[in-house]
Amino acid sequence: MSGRNLSSLQKKVWGGSIPLEIRLVSSECRTFDHSDPYLIQFPRLSYLPFLLPRLHAFFSSFLIDPDVSFSEGWLSYEDVPLKWHYPVGLLYDLYSGSEPAYPAGRGNLGTKEPSVSNEESRAENDILPWQLTVHFTEWPVEQLFKLDAEGRVLHDSFINSVKEADFLRNGTAKVVMSLSKDDSTQLWQSVEKHDLPMFNAVNQKLLNPQGSNLRHLPVKLYLPHATPSITEEKPMPGSLRVVQALITPALSSRQPQTLGTALNSILPTLFPSRRSPLLAQAVLHGAVVPLSANVEDLVRAATYADGWLHLVIVMMS
Template identity: 65%
Template sequence: MSSRDVTSRVRQSVWNGSIPLEIRLHKTDCRTYNDSDPYLIQFPRLSYLGLLIQRLHDFFEDQLIYPEVSPAEAWLEYEGVPLKWHYPLGLLYDLYAGAEPAYPNDSSEEQTSERSSGGEEKESLPWKLTLHFSDYPVDQLVKLDAEGKHLHDLFIHSVKEADYLRNGSGKTVMFLSKEDSTQLWDSVEHHNFSLFSPINHKLLNPQGINLRHLPVKLYLPHAASGAEETIKEEKESAPGSLRVVQSLITPSLSSRQPQTIGTALNAVIPSLFPSRRSPLLAHAVLHGAVLPLGASVEELVRAGSYLDGWLHIAVAMM
């Protein structure tokens, strides 16, 4: 099987990933206090909770104390942590659900022992979230609008940022036709792979341009201190606050060897990844799976990036 076929199959598998959600209305917004029916849905890992806002409002409208409240007032939380609308669902789940990630088939006996030594695994499916329509945490969440324009703008901004890193400019995105731009957002809204794939191919393979840098963001819990190399940080004291780390990651090393997850993490946060080959203090988690440190970053970008073109990698302490 050719590398292109492997990339295509991995991309399709990533696209098909989903998480069952059980969403309940918070008792302070519910007419019957805490006796509302749950909203159940199998939602794509790559998608955004912001796209559920209208459906959630429609479902719970009859149970709201103030049914005239705008859908834009809705926000979701998990165990006291407000969930960012503009983060992909899969990233949020990997960061907060407490689920054990999948390990590579070649995991060592030591890793297997480590996984089983922590007692019973926390029940994480369906992922049980709480919906609010009051007391919006404006200091922690971007305020969305009922029409979804803010989510669209945040998504396009992230696509442009990834394009700039890959190519040294945002021209590939900027030069998309109006039809292609509309098709890209439609593919996100409706989770339609046949719409998404041709536009994504154009973005990842611009004619006459070689990849300059790879769009990678690392998400660290604040407990993971010592990342002095942080270039971009979100400093918050609220529950679930994160340290977001990104740096310029080239496709190849100076030795012309491919950049791997191990070499990239060792360069960006050596305090957590002192070894390029073996995870000693932390794991890198993408789409619910622990990444082998020998995996090529460029191949992961092509096969496993989120809809905005980024590798959003959760760092889990061992």
């Protein structure tokens, strides 16, 4: 894919957003669940903790304990606590049950407008806005790490993810560790402000280090509803299996690594074919990614802000 197409794809990815309808959990509401909902169009690449100060201010008059700190807040969907260190778009693709968009024809993600049937469109409208519940008590300590009022925990989690992606790309985290303090601050502020030009000014330094090529591609595969233990009869609500493997930009034949070749290597039982999805599909930013997509192109243009391709594996009906 040309640089111009990669830039266009990246702009589409950063332009993605999800309408959210957030309600206060009834057990914490002094008006017995009659509080108004908080409505917002929220970027797919952003993180739920950024909303907590606004949610606390909005619901403070309805809270039984209005003095509780906003940092005690956490969100859930259908009783599943949502992992705050996952980007919102990933959470939506994992849990909402929304039908992903399909390419109108063959080609890479973002090169053509998705084709969605009327039935699928109606199903999407039934799901949107995505209805979440905010809580300020009874933190699910077994499922979520605690946050802090200063935002250090979220910041550190994001930076650690950036470092992991950098280590995979280059075999060392030297590139991200050598960023100036101003660059590191700008990278985080670009995520807080959802500012693509500010982000790219730093991200291009991470993707194009002098004197080296990308060694591996940072990809995580998410398999929803995977049973965490063989002793359990049913999967726990919201349970996931996260799969990682070393993915090179090119095959031993020097042909570019496609999503099909990568998935066939990592999950051969789900992706027995390198060219055609037979049992499962990979979803990124709400869209099914063609198996012909060049993985390095996706890494350069369609990662989340932490540098990772977070791909949700969805079984085909």
